[in-house]
Amino acid sequence: MIVKNLNEIIGTERDVHGETWNSRRLLLAGENMGFSMHDTLIHAGTETTMCYENHLEAVYTIEGEGEIQVLPDGPTYPIGPGTLYALNENDRHCLRAKTQLRMVCVFNPPVTGREVHNANGAYPAATVAET
């Protein structure tokens, strides 16, 4: 069994900073769960365009207010505590944080470590060597 606390992640290699976010990676590929799980903060007043072409991601909001728009011209959904969105079609999307959002993010296949978004808003596909 794996048991850990967010406090053990903060300030370590698993505490990854992007331009608009801070991802605390609780479970990674190396833990062999088949998914990764992150406790992520999205900074207030920011907009992030993403397209996880190599991963499926589900995102469950715990704190904060914002909205998500399906791109290029899809609907916009409000986001608040209790909202789940699942990018089951590798959807390109724009996440806007009105206040700081705290979100639990699950990736399949799992993120391997310190990935940040490339120019397309994706994380690279994992290689066998990394997993």
Ligand SMILES: CC(=O)NCC[C@H](N)C(=O)O
């Ligand atoms: C919600 C979202 O995708 N935010 C960007 C960071 C990413 N989810 C991560 O935790 O690595």
